Amino acid sequence: xxxxxKVSVKRGKTPTLRxxxxxxxxxxTLAVVGESGAGKSTLIATILGLLKxxxxxxxxxxxxxxxxxxxxxxxxxxxxxxxxxxxxxxxMEPLRRGPAEGRLERLCAGLDLSAEILDRRxxxxxxxxxxxxxxxxxxxxxxxxxxxxEPLSALDAVTQKQTARLISDLQREEGFAALIVTHDLxxxxxxxxEIAVLKAGRIExxxxxxxxxxxxxxxxxxxxxxAAIALGSLEAAA
Amino acid sequence: xxxxxxxAVVMVTVAGIGPLFAPYDPxxxxxxxRLSPPSSEFPLGTDALGRxxxxxxxxxxxxxxGLAFVVSLISLVIGTAIGLLAALGGGLTDWVTMRTTxxxxxxxxxxxxxxxxxxxxxxxxxxIFALAVTGWMRYARVARGIGLSLKTRGYVxxxxxxxxxxxxxxxxxxxxxxxxxxxxxxxxxxARAILGISALGxxxxxxxxxxxxxGSMLLDARVHIRSTPLxxxxxxxxVVISVLAINLAGDALRDALxxxxxxx
Amino acid sequence: xxxxxAGLLLRAVVVLFGTALLTFALLWNSPGDPxxxxxxxxxxxxxTDDVIDQVRVxxxxxxxxxxAFLDWLGPLxxxxxxxxxxxxxxxxxxxxxxxxxxxxxxxxxxxxxxGVSLPLAYLATRRPGGWLDRASVAVATLGTAIPAYWLxxxxxxxxxxxxAWLPAMGARTPxxxxxxxxxxxLGVAASLTRIIRSGILEARARPFLPALRRRGVGSAAIGRxxxxxxxxxxxxxxxxxxxxxLLEGLVLVEAIFGRPGLGSFLVTAIMAxxxxxxxxxxxxxxxxxxxxxxxxxxxxxILDPRIGGRDA
Numbered sequence: 001x002x003x004x005x006k007v008s009v010k011r012g013k014t015p016t017l018r019x020x021x022x023x024x025x026x027x028x029t030l031a032v033v034g035e036s037g038a039g040k041s042t043l044i045a046t047i048l049g050l051l052k053x054x055x056x057x058x059x060x061x062x063x064x065x066x067x068x069x070x071x072x073x074x075x076x077x078x079x080x081x082x083x084x085x086x087x088x089x090x091x092m093e094p095l096r097r098g099p100a101e102g103r104l105e106r107l108c109a110g111l112d113l114s115a116e117i118l119d120r121r122x123x124x125x126x127x128x129x130x131x132x133x134x135x136x137x138x139x140x141x142x143x144x145x146x147x148x149x150e151p152l153s154a155l156d157a158v159t160q161k162q163t164a165r166l167i168s169d170l171q172r173e174e175g176f177a178a179l180i181v182t183h184d185l186x187x188x189x190x191x192x193x194e195i196a197v198l199k200a201g202r203i204e205x206x207x208x209x210x211x212x213x214x215x216x217x218x219x220x221x222x223x224x225x226x227a228a229i230a231l232g233s234l235e236a237a238a
Numbered sequence: 239x240x241x242x243x244x245x246a247v248v249m250v251t252v253a254g255i256g257p258l259f260a261p262y263d264p265x266x267x268x269x270x271x272r273l274s275p276p277s278s279e280f281p282l283g284t285d286a287l288g289r290x291x292x293x294x295x296x297x298x299x300x301x302x303x304g305l306a307f308v309v310s311l312i313s314l315v316i317g318t319a320i321g322l323l324a325a326l327g328g329g330l331t332d333w334v335t336m337r338t339t340x341x342x343x344x345x346x347x348x349x350x351x352x353x354x355x356x357x358x359x360x361x362x363x364x365x366i367f368a369l370a371v372t373g374w375m376r377y378a379r380v381a382r383g384i385g386l387s388l389k390t391r392g393y394v395x396x397x398x399x400x401x402x403x404x405x406x407x408x409x410x411x412x413x414x415x416x417x418x419x420x421x422x423x424x425x426x427x428x429a430r431a432i433l434g435i436s437a438l439g440x441x442x443x444x445x446x447x448x449x450x451x452x453g454s455m456l457l458d459a460r461v462h463i464r465s466t467p468l469x470x471x472x473x474x475x476x477v478v479i480s481v482l483a484i485n486l487a488g489d490a491l492r493d494a495l496x497x498x499x500x501x502x
Numbered sequence: 503x504x505x506x507x508a509g510l511l512l513r514a515v516v517v518l519f520g521t522a523l524l525t526f527a528l529l530w531n532s533p534g535d536p537x538x539x540x541x542x543x544x545x546x547x548x549x550t551d552d553v554i555d556q557v558r559v560x561x562x563x564x565x566x567x568x569x570a571f572l573d574w575l576g577p578l579x580x581x582x583x584x585x586x587x588x589x590x591x592x593x594x595x596x597x598x599x600x601x602x603x604x605x606x607x608x609x610x611x612x613x614x615x616x617g618v619s620l621p622l623a624y625l626a627t628r629r630p631g632g633w634l635d636r637a638s639v640a641v642a643t644l645g646t647a648i649p650a651y652w653l654x655x656x657x658x659x660x661x662x663x664x665x666a667w668l669p670a671m672g673a674r675t676p677x678x679x680x681x682x683x684x685x686x687x688l689g690v691a692a693s694l695t696r697i698i699r700s701g702i703l704e705a706r707a708r709p710f711l712p713a714l715r716r717r718g719v720g721s722a723a724i725g726r727x728x729x730x731x732x733x734x735x736x737x738x739x740x741x742x743x744x745x746x747x748l749l750e751g752l753v754l755v756e757a758i759f760g761r762p763g764l765g766s767f768l769v770t771a772i773m774a775x776x777x778x779x780x781x782x783x784x785x786x787x788x789x790x791x792x793x794x795x796x797x798x799x800x801x802x803x804i805l806d807p808r809i810g811g812r813d814a
Contacts, residue, residue: 048399072399080392084414090393094400137396340513341520344792345784348750349768353525353784356772357532433649437754440651441769453651460655460758467659474652482647489643 001025002047002065002145002177007056009042009201016042017201019056026144029171029178031192031209033185033224039201040181044149047179048072060145068145069094071138075150077130080137081122087133088118094141107136110170112162128159135167139174148180152187164191185224186233189213197221245425245487249307249480253299260293265448273466282472285458291469294450295476301451303480305366306431312370314424317377318416322408324378325385336382339375347372348434355443365444369434376423384416418495425488429481436477452476510799514792521788522578526571529777537563539775540587574781583782588774593782596767601786603673603763604756607682608748614687615744619694626695627702638695645692650751654685654758671760682759686751690744697740735805742798749787 002024009017016039024030034040045051047058049066060068071094074080081090091104108115111132117125118133125133131151138146151167152160168191171178182188188195189209197204197212197220204218213234216222228234257264267287276283282291324335342350351368358364388394388411397407438444439453447454452473459470537558558564562573577584583593619642626638661681662670669678715721753765760766764783771779 050395050398066399069401070399072396074392074396076392080396082393082411082414085410089410090396093397093402141400337513337516338520340517341524344517344521344795345788346746346749346791349753349784349787352753352768353772353780354528356769357529357775357780359532429647436649437651437750440754441757443772456651456655463655463659464663467663470652470655470659474649474655477649477652478644478647481649482644485643485647 001061002179003057003059004047005057007046007053007058009039009046009051010054011042015054015201017046017053020198020201020203021056022196022203022206024145024177024179026177027171027175028193029168029180029191030194030196031188032179032181032196032198033183033188034181034198035183037200038198040183040198041149042201043198044072044147044179044181047147065145069141069143070145070147071141071143073131073134073138073146073148073151075153077127077134077154078122080134081130083122086119086121087125087130090122091118091133091137091140094137094143103142104140107139107170110173111136111166128155128163131155131159131163132166135163135170139170139176142174143176145177145179148178148182150182151180152182152184160187167191184233185228189234197224245483248483249303253303253307256296256299260290260296262290262293264289264293264297264450266290273462273469275466276468283466283468285455285469286462289450291455291472294455295452295472298450298452298455298473298476301445301449302432302435302453302477305362305435305445306428309366309369309373309431309435310424310428312366313373313427314377314420316370317374318381318420320374321378321381321383322385322412324382325389326404332382335378339378342372343375345372347430348437351434352438352441352443355438360443361446362449365435365438368438369431373427373431373434376427377420380419380423381416384419385412388412388415422488422492422495425484425491429484429488432477432480432484436473506803507800510796514796518788518792521792522575522785523571525781525784526574527567529780530567530570532775578785583785584778586776587778588776593778596779597764597782597786600762600764600767603761604752604765607679607686607755607761607763608752610679610683611686611690611748611751612744614683615690615694618687618691619698622691622695623698623702626699627706630703635699639699642692642695642699645688646696648689648692649754650685650689651754651758653688654681654755657681657685658758673759673761673763678759678761682755682761685755685758686748689747689751693747694740694744701735735802738798738801738805742795745791745794749791 002022004020004022007017007020008015020043022030022032032040032043042051046053047065048070049058049064058065060070081087105115108118113129113132113136117129122130131154135151148167152163155163164187167178180188180192189212192209194206195209195212196206197216197218199220204220205212205216207217207221212221213225216225225234261281266289268284268289269287271280271284272286274280274284280290280292282295284290285294320335320339324332324339327335350372354371355364355368358367391411394407394411397411402410435444435451436453436456439451439455440457442454442457445451445454447458455473456470459466459473462469537554541554541557562570565573574584581594583597585592586596622638622642626635629635658670658681661668668680669675670681672678752763753768755761756763756765757769764786767779768783770776771783
C-alpha cells in the first residue's frame with residue numbers, strides 16, 4: 001500500500017504541496033485530478049523520491065517507495081526515451097538480466113506492438129506507439145506500483161480511448177497499483193477506484209467515482225464536475 | 239565532424255611518422271656546421287650547435303603536438319568529471335565546485351601555467367601538470383550546463399527509476415549529448431595547449447634541452463636573430479600552421495553542429 | 503539590483519580568497535627547498551646547513567601552513583606585500599615600479615587593438631561576404647594563430663634588424679615601447695575583429711530592425727540606439743577575455759623585448775624562488791582580473807536587464 005501522510009513540499013518560498021495525505025492499496029487505482037499548476041508533477045516527483053518532502057512521510061508498505069522499484073509512464077512519450085538509442089535498449093533498462101521467458105512477447109501482444117517497432121528509435125514511431133512502448137517499459141519488470149503522469153494528454157482522441165482500455169486491461173492481468181494523475185475528469189471517473197481532487201497543492205476531497213459524479217463534496221469538485229459535463233467528457237447521469 | 243576526424247588523422251600522422259622523414263638525429267651536435275644557411279644538405283639550415291633544423295622541427299611535432307594532445311585530453315577528462323559532479327550533485331556541491339572553477343578562471347591561464355610550471359621545477363611532467371591544471375575550466379562549464387539540462391530529461395529520470403548505476407547513466411545517456419560540444423571546446427583547448435607549450439618552452443619553463451620543442455627552438459634561435467634570422471622563422475611557422483589548422487577545423491565543426499541543431 | 507550587486511561582490515571576494523589560498527598552497531608545496539634556493543641566490547657558494555637554516559627562519563619557512571598563510575594574508579589585506587625573500591627589500595616599491603612599465607604598455611596595446619579592429623570590423627560588415635569582409639576575417643583568423651613571441655621576433659627582425667627604424671631591447675625611451683605595443687595590440691585586434699564583426703552582424707539581423715526602418719527611423723539612429731547596444735554585449739564579454747590575453751601576452755612580450763615590468767618581475771621571481779614576489783604578482787593579477795570582470799558584470803546588467811549575468 002502506498003501511503004502519504006501530511007506531505008508538504010516547498011520549492012523556493014511558495015509551497016507546491018500542502019499536507020497531502022493519500023492511500024493507495026495494492027492493485028487498486030487512484031486517480032488524482034487537477035488543473036495544470038495544481039501540483040500534480042510535484043506529487044509524482046515526491047512519491048518517486050526525486051523531490052524530498054519538506055515535512056510528512058511517503059512510504060510503500062512502510063518502506064521507501066524506491067525500494068519497490070516503482071515505474072513511471074510520462075506525459076511526453078518521445079521525451080521519455082533517449083533519442084540516440086533503440087526503443088528495445090530503453091525498454092530493457094529496468095531489467096537486471098534478460099526478460100522472463102515470453103513476458104516481452106505477451107506484453108507486446110497486449111499492447112498491440114509488433115516486435116519490429118522496438119528496433120526503431122523514438123523519433124521513428126508515432127506518439128501513440130511511443131506511449132505504448134512507454135507502458136511496456138514501465139511494466140517489463142513487473143512493478144507493484146506504476147505512476148501515470150497524464151498518460152493520455154499527448155494522444156489523439158481515438159488513441160486515448162484505446163490506450164486507456166489497454167492500461168486497465170493490463171492492470172487487471174498484472175495486479176499493480178496505479179496512481180493516475182490527469183486533468184481529464186471523464187477518464188478519472190471511468191477508470192479510478194477512487195478520485196482525489198488536487199487544487200493549489202491541497203487535496204480538496206477524496207471520493208469514489210460514483211459518489212463524486214453524483215455529488216462532489218467541495219466547491220471546487222463541483223466546478224470541475226459541471227465543467228466536465230458541459231464539455232461532454234463526463235455523462236450527467238453517471 | 240569529418241573535418242575534425244581528418245585533422246586528427248593529419249596531426250597524428252605528422253607527429254607519428256614525421257620523425258621518420260627527418261634526415262638527421264635531431265640532437266646530434268655538429269659544431270663545424272653550426273649556423274649554416276639552408277642548403278641541399280640541410281634544407282632549413284642548422285642551429286647554434288650544428289643540429290639540423292628540419293629534423294628538429296619534424297621531431298618537435300611529437301613534443302609540441304603530442305604533448306598538447308595529451309594535455310588537452312587530460313583536462314577534458316578532469317573538466318567533464320568536475321562539471322558533471324556540479325550538475326548532478328546540485329546544491330552545495332554545485333556552489334563549491336563552480337566557485338572553485340571561477341577561482342581558477344579568475345586568473346590568466348597561461349600566467350598560472352607559467353607560475354606552476356616554473357615552481358614545480360620545469361621539465362615535461364611539470365609542464366603537463368601546469369597546463370592540465372589550468373585548462374579544465376571551460377570543459378567543466380560546458381559539461382555542467384549540458385548536465386543540468388539533461389538531468390531533468392525524461393529518459394534520464396527513467397534510467398534512474400530503472401535503477402541503472404550512475405556510471406551506466408553517464409555512459410549511455412550523458413556522454414552522447416556531451417560529446418559534440420566537448421569536441422568543439424577540445425579543438426580550442428588543443429590549439430591553446432600548443433601555444434601554451436611553446437610559450438613555456440620559449441620562457442625556458444617547458445620541455446628541456448636537448449629535446450626539440452618548437453618554443454624552446456625559438457628561444458635558441460632568438461639570440462642569433464641578426465646572424466641567421468631564418469632560424470627563428472621555421473619553428474614559429476610550424477606553431478602557426480598547426481594552430482591555424484586546428485582552429486579552422488574547430489570552426490567548421492561548430493558550424494556543422496549548429497546547422498544540425500537548427501536544421502538545414 | 504542591490505542584491506544582485508552584493509551577490510557579485512561576494513562572489514568576487516570568494517574568488518579572490520580562493521586564488522590567494524591556491525597560490526599559497528602551491529608555493530608552499532612546491533618541490534625543492536626554497537630556503538636552499540634563496541641561500542644560493544644570496545650567498546652563492548658559501549653554503550652550510552647553518553646558513554640555510556638561518557635563511558629558513560628569516561624567511562618564515564619554518565612555520566606551519568595555516569600560520570604562514572594567515573601571517574601573509576593579514577598584512578596583504580592592508581596591501582602590504584611583505585619583503586622579498588631574496589633581496590630583503592620591501593616588495594611594494596619594486597612592484598609598483600614594474601607596474602609603471604607594464605600599464606602604459608597594456609593601455610597602448612588596447613588602444614591599438616581597438617583602433618585597428620573597430621574600423622576593420624565596421625568596414626567588413628558594410629558588405630557581408632564581400633572581399634573586404636572575407637579578407638579581414640582571414641587576416642583575423644591568421645592573427646589569432648600567431649603567438650605573441652613569434653610576432654614580436656618577426657617585428658624585431660623587420661623593424662629593428664633590417665630597417666633599423668626602431669630600438670628592440672630595453673625600455674629606455676618611449677620609442678622602445680612601440681614594437682612591444684604593436685606586437686600585443688595586433689594580437690588583441692585579431693580576436694577583437696572577429697567578435698565585433700559577428701556582434702554587428704547579429705545585432706543587424708534582429709527582427710525588429712526592418713520594422714523600425716519602415717517606420718522611417720534613420721539608419722544613423724538605428725545604428726546608435728539599436729545596433730550598437732546589442733553589439734556591445736558580446737564586446738563586453740570579449741574584453742574580459744582580452745584582458746587575460748593581454749596579461750598573458752605581457753609576460754611573453756616583456757621577455758622578448760627585455761622590458762622590465764610585471765611579466766619580467768614574475769619570471770625573475772619564479773627563477774629565484776622569491777615567494778613573496780611571486781605571490782604579490784599573482785594576487786595583483788587576480789585583483790585586476792576580478793575587478794575588471796566585476797565591472798563587466800555590472801555593465802551587463804545595465805545594458806541588458808534581462809541578462810542575469812554571463813553564465814546564469
